[in-house]
Amino acid sequence: MTGQTRLSWTDVRDTIRTRILNRTYAPGDKLPRDEDIAIELGCARITVHRAMQDLALTGLVERKRKGGTHVRTDPVTRATFDIPITRREVEQRGSKYGYQLISRTLQDAPASVLARFGLQQPTRMLHVKALHLADNRPYIFEDRWIDSSVSPEILDVDLTTESANEWLVHNKPYSRLDVRFYAINAKGESAQHLATPAGSALLVIERTTWIEQDPITTVQAYAAPGYQLAALN
Amino acid sequence: MTGQTRLSWTDVRDTIRTRILNRTYAPGDKLPRDEDIAIELGCARITVHRAMQDLALTGLVERKRKGGTHVRTDPVTRATFDIPITRREVEQRGSKYGYQLISRTLQDAPASVLARFGLQQPTRMLHVKALHLADNRPYIFEDRWIDSSVSPEILDVDLTTESANEWLVHNKPYSRLDVRFYAINAKGESAQHLATPAGSALLVIERTTWIEQDPITTVQAYAAPGYQLAALN
DNA sequence: AAGTGGTCTAGACCACCTT
DNA sequence: AGGTGGTCTAGACCACTTG
Structure with a gap:
């Protein structure tokens, strides 16, 4: 044989x-x-x-x-994407990572944010805006809401030093995740902080996470013009 | 016990x-x-x-x-997306699917297209532009290149009736796939066919497929404003 | 009711990587 | 060199789903 x-x-x-x-x-x-x-x-x-x-x-x-x-008669195109911590992403491109806290306020979440979490009740959350830079140029502007009753420790974190992105990833594992992509025209803050003319097309990566039933955070990450997200493989 | x-x-x-x-x-x-x-x-x-x-x-x-x-110290956010045939996608939203062939020409692929395939040699390809509609409204405008030496049968297909998207999915299984997302401002044809003002932010889904080493097709699908792509789960 | 995929067990050996 | 994950086999039983 x-x-x-x-x-x-x-x-x-x-x-x-x-x-x-x-x-x-x-x-x-x-x-x-x-x-x-x-x-x-x-x-x-x-x-x-x-x-x-x-x-x-x-x-x-x-x-x-x-x-x-x-x-299957209609084979589905299926693609998997990794969305790393922004710092890591920038460093892996070989660029120098930078970070700036823009604002940090405790306020009632607007209806659009509650909707992303599927919440009915008005909820007080930490609202954080921040900018990630690559080689001193704007890379991603993030607009984030954090449920401070679920993650009270976040209130004591110095967000001028450590990004909420990073702190959450290291300290708040999630059990459920929603991710969606869409395009939007830059305007107001997003245009200003990304240093791009109003009207520029921006890719938005929106992520919402829960731990069991409890909301952790929801973030809209506005990528600077030219940003591409590529699938694994 | x-x-x-x-x-x-x-x-x-x-x-x-x-x-x-x-x-x-x-x-x-x-x-x-x-x-x-x-x-x-x-x-x-x-x-x-x-x-x-x-x-x-x-x-x-x-x-x-x-x-x-x-x-893992830096857990990666990993998300999987299904990108179905456009007709199926429209129908699953409960809308009426429509399709229009815009143009169909045989021409030398430009450098940008060759680059997507990783080709060095100039290659003659079938260039197809088409519009997918949902409830008679523009849904996705696609700009596609097909290597007609790899898929010569495509030259005999009546693309006014059947979309290249559908024909390829049913007849040309691929072994390698590249997918990427980015945002772009509508202009010229994309604005015109999607019936949106020039400058609107559009989500572009770019897919390139090969069978073993041979290029099959590459397509830029421009989604109408408001389009969102959501991950599974 | 019965067929087919889904999964578990126990044991064995392989392959890769760190020490 | 040795430890740990990776996988294969054979057999058994379960669970879903269709005819």
Whole structure:
């Protein structure tokens, strides 16, 4: 016999993916049961399962108990993004990181902020505006609200030194996250602090986090013109 | 004894995640070996492994062979986005989908397009501009280049009826994908076709795909003002 | 009711990395 | 060199979902 090494689940995944690209298994087709594929390829069923799991995650196939595995007819483009701490992001670009606190006030959160958290009741929160710089040039302007009843310690943090971004990441792990992207025209503060003409198109990254049911923070990060966010891979 | 059911890997994941949020395992700490956790919780090592895998994917912990598992000091915010076929996206919003071909020409790809593919040689490509509508209102304007030597069949497709987006998704699976987001001010065609004043901020979703080493297509999708892209979960 | 994916166990060995 | 995560096998049982 040919003394080949054992199949790894990535081998199995690649084999099946190739067959899908091949049209051996065409869109909409039902694939053989995991067990049959295992027998055919000569590996354990769980190895096929692992491979399939990965293909399902990528959006190439769809699995249902009893229904079996099908090649998706409308493959979904699925992309994953890392949104690091801003300091880290700047430093990884090889730039010098800078930070400025713009304002810090305790006030009732407006309806739009309450809505992001899904809150009904008026709530007093810490409102922080800050600017992150790369090589002394504006990089990201952030407008953040922090629920100070959930994170009372934040009230004692010197935000002129340490950014709320960084403090929260290091001290307030979250259990739920909402992220969304959109574009907006610079105006007022965002234009001023990013040193760009009013009307410039800005990418906004809006993040809201909770710990269990409790709101932690919500932030709109306005990236300076030219900013791009690229997916992993 | 209490007749509890067996631990699932999600239970184990949740237990460990709670401990991390608890600071039982603080940022930077080394976690016990998988096997010790398995013994402590009373499950198989592989079950702990599965849980850890998930936590590592989410960016909460970092694993290294021999080095063990550590709680990340700078947890990364990681978000996954689905970018469906535009027709599907519109229909899932409950709107009526519409499509218009704007132009279709065979021409040499400009340097910017070649750069996206990482190509050096001048290449003749099919250049397609099209508009997707939701309830008869402009939704996404797409500016697309297709390598017609890799996908010659596209030359015979009636793009006035079927969008290139859809045809490609159904007929040209890709093996590599690049996705990036940025914001841009509407001008010229993008403003005109999206029926928005020049200068409006637009979210651009740029996607480039390859099959193995061969370029398939690259597209800049300009979303109408107000468009938001939300992460899964 | 029955088929198929989902997961757990126990044991073994491999592969990578740090010391 | 040795420790730790990574994965494979074989078998069993569970859970969902469809016919």
